[in-house]
Amino acid sequence: MSDIGKVRLRIPSSIRPGDVVQVRSLVIHPMERIERDAQGKIVQKNYNYINKVIVTYLGKTVATFDTTQSVAENPFFSFTFKATDPGQLKVQFLDTTGGRYEGTVEIKFS
Amino acid sequence: MTDNHPVTRRAVLGTLGALGVAAAGGGFVAGAPGKAHAQALGQNESVQDAMKRLFGDKPIKDGAAIIKLDLPLIAENGAVVPISVSVDSPMTATSYVKHIYVVADKNRIPIVTRVTLAPEAGRAFMGANIRLGETGDVRAIVEQSDGTLLQVKREVKVTVGGCGG
Numbered sequence: 001m002s003d004i005g006k007v008r009l010r011i012p013s014s015i016r017p018g019d020v021v022q023v024r025s026l027v028i029h030p031m032e033r034i035e036r037d038a039q040g041k042i043v044q045k046n047y048n049y050i051n052k053v054i055v056t057y058l059g060k061t062v063a064t065f066d067t068t069q070s071v072a073e074n075p076f077f078s079f080t081f082k083a084t085d086p087g088q089l090k091v092q093f094l095d096t097t098g099g100r101y102e103g104t105v106e107i108k109f110s
Numbered sequence: 111m112t113d114n115h116p117v118t119r120r121a122v123l124g125t126l127g128a129l130g131v132a133a134a135g136g137g138f139v140a141g142a143p144g145k146a147h148a149q150a151l152g153q154n155e156s157v158q159d160a161m162k163r164l165f166g167d168k169p170i171k172d173g174a175a176i177i178k179l180d181l182p183l184i185a186e187n188g189a190v191v192p193i194s195v196s197v198d199s200p201m202t203a204t205s206y207v208k209h210i211y212v213v214a215d216k217n218r219i220p221i222v223t224r225v226t227l228a229p230e231a232g233r234a235f236m237g238a239n240i241r242l243g244e245t246g247d248v249r250a251i252v253e254q255s256d257g258t259l260l261q262v263k264r265e266v267k268v269t270v271g272g273c274g275g
Contacts, residue, residue, distance in 0.1 A: 020232035033241075033273060034154070034218065042154065051152070062230050065238070068152030070214060070222040070273070072190045072239040079225075082232030 003028040007103030009091060014110045015083050024078045025053075027093045027101055031073045052094040055079055057107070058087040083107055157213065157220040164211065164221070165259060170251065173197075173260025179250045181266055188242040188272030195250040197234035201227075207234035209253040215263075216246030217273055242266060243273035 006028040015021055029050055035043040053065035062081045081089065086109055092102040153160070180194040197207050206229045212222040225236045234252070242248070249263035 022235065024237075057230065060228070060230060062228050063236070064226040065236070066151050066224040066226070067238075068219050068221055068223065070152070070217045070219045070241050072241050072272070074239075076192075076237075076239045078194065078235075078237035080231055080233045080235045082230055 004030065005093075005099060005101035007091065007093065007101050009089070009103045009105045011089070011105055011107070015107060017083060017085075017109055019083050020080050021083050021107075022078060022080045023055075023089065023091075023105075024076065025091045025103065026074065026076045027103075028074050029093070029095065029101075031069065031071060031075060033069060046096060048095055048097050048099075050075060050093050050095045053077055054092045054094070055081070056090045056092075057081050058085060083109075151221050151224060152219045153221075154218050155220065157215045160213065160220040165251075168257075168259055170259040170261045173252055173262050177250055177252055177260060177262045179248075179262050179264055181248055181264055184267045184269065185242055186269045188244070188268040188270055190239050190272070191242050191266065191268075192237070192239055193248065194235070194237035195252075196236075197252050199234050199252075199254065201229050201232055201234060203229050204255070206255050207252055208255045210234065210236050211249075211251040211253070212236075212238070212240065213249045213251060214240065214242055214246065215249070217241070217243045219273075241272040242268045243271045244268055 008026045010024045012021060031049045032047045037043055049069050050067055054061060055063045063079045065077055086107055088104055089107055090102060090104045094100055176198040178196045185191045193212060195210050199207050207227055210225040213220050214222050222240045223238060227234060245267045247263045247265050249261055252260045
């Protein structure tokens, strides 16, 4: 479990200016499911799952995912952005316990 | 050169300080709405209630012409089901796809995700791994910047459910 919060980002190996680039991102996170007690009642507690994913490119927000517990464990998200200038692409994952995990990748043109 | 030196250093320190304050402030602001959204979005409810809560009585048109929903026909393991949605729509500042919703009808928490896109995304596309509790329809609902709602849905057969509880 010590891997929680590990973020992996994958971008295509060659990007040209103006391309619409598809990025794949993955974070290691348990995404706790709803638990029920013996009577079948939902256990009320603060479940630990990711509820927001923010993608920023050159400081501007490109996409935001608001997620619920219906998203799989170790969630994977993909999205696109338009590569206009070289710079930083950042993906931030926020969970319900205040955890904040982020991954960055430098966009370079070749 | 020597005259310039202290000025440069001061400028650098000043910038660093400002950045630090901005980063701290930004963290607080970004963290707070994250929690509020989760409470509004992920609830134990029927899909009818969820749709009503999200869209009210707005008409939802059939979007089969422009929305491409990519899902397996049979999901052997409901705990991890890859889904991707792409919309054949322009992404300009005046006309773009604002939200993509993914809704799994039979899940206890039907709303899976809401994606908010900016025109800079270049293409209206999202992909994710979701959970499916049992066999049922999965819908993708697209909200365009002018408020038009479009929907496609497909049934996915689930061999082993993935939502537990």
